[in-house]
Amino acid sequence: MKSLHDPVALARDLIRFPSVTPQEAGALAFLAGRLQAAGFSVHRETFSEAGTPDVENLYARIGDSGPHLVFAGHTDVVPPGDEAAWTHRPFEAALANDQVYGRGAVDMKGAIASFVAAVLDHLSENGGKPRGSISFLITGDEEGPGVNGTKKLLEWAKARSETFDHCVLGEPTNPEKVGDMIKIGRRGSLSGTLTVSGKQGHVAYPHLADNPIRYLVRIMSEMMAETLDLGTEHFDASNLEFTSVDVGNRATNVIPGEASARFNIRFNDRHTLKSLKEWIETRATQAARGDVVCRVDYAQGNSESFITQPGEFVNIIIDAIRDVTGRAPALSTSGGTSDARFIKNYCPVIEFGLVGQTMHQVDERVPTADLITLTAVYRRILDRYFGDGAER
Secondary structure, three states: OOOOOOOOHHHHHOOOOOOOOHHHHHHHHHHHHHHHHOOOOEEEEEEEEEEEEEEEEEEEEEOOOOOOOEEEEEEEEEEEEOOHHHOOOOOOEEOOOOOOEOOOOOHHHHHHHHHHHHHHHHEEEEEEEEOOOEEEEOOOOOOOOOOOOOOHHHHHHHHHHOOOOEEEEOOOOEOOOOOOEEEEEOOOEEEEEEEEEEEEOOOOOOOHOOOOOHHHHHHHHHHHHHHOOOOOOOOOEEEEEEEEEEOOOOOEEEOOOEEEEEEEEEEEEOOOOOHHHHHHHHHHHHHOOOOOOOEEEOOOOOOOOOOOOOOOHHHHHHHHHHHOOOOOEEEEEEOOOOOOHHHOOOOOOEEOOEOOOOOOOOOOOOEEEHHHHHHHHHHHHHHOOOOOOOOO
């Protein structure tokens, strides 16, 4: 199915905007112009919170009835790193060897270009209006703190009585080829710091001190030795990892008074944030054995696990991918977190985008054939979703 709107040109246009988080840099303005010209009602909303940068976001909708399908994504990108190491300048959007080079090509301006092209094609061939409603939910904060982006844009939309039936999030999901994998859920994430208090003193007089490091090592070892679970039907096993240990001590002849270790748990649907916090605090207390005082402080931004159960909506995605690529995608919950953790509170969400092999790397790039294929898949999703008997 040949696209009437060129996703390669759209991707190159978007990549040329150096929209490193939290800078909008013109990317959302560009999208707003294209969508307004197609008949969308467009809102550009900036949200703020103390201690975090202001972030501009975009919400656009066409149609005023159901079913309501929303495409979600982000135009912000990570920094390019050493620009001299790039084969082509990171925001040049160079086209070479049938590939588009540039920061955000994969994560995820390429997917945005593909779903915009697919939606514009769908509207062009259906009298300019969908059989229901189509929206775009685009943030500039996915690669950043995640405070003033999708989470607040969804709250803003809810306050306007906007409701969504289903969402496709365009994060890169495929390991090797477009069509390999869709994400039907994500593991939860819990981060925190375990701190053990001792008594500072001179290393030559250890009986006058109490070294917290020995207790911290014991507590860490016993917690890591325990298996959280063996996995579930759609999820891998949960895992606890300590990621840093710090005593803030520059002297070699001083026993520190405090030692801390940061940790992260990626967990499946056998756990909740509440149950894991109880588990951590219970195990830490048990491992301390009353010998030492310990405490746990939790980071902001922790998220629950979730899953969009296989059913009609997931089948629409699977069938569209099979129609275009001939592949039967794996249903996965692997990987890190994404803005799906916010969207799932409002409607079922799946993730499907490009191949993620070069995301965040020097010479991030996407084959033009992948952009065309992804556009065709999104277009097929739209046709199936808004086909006969479109009520989901």
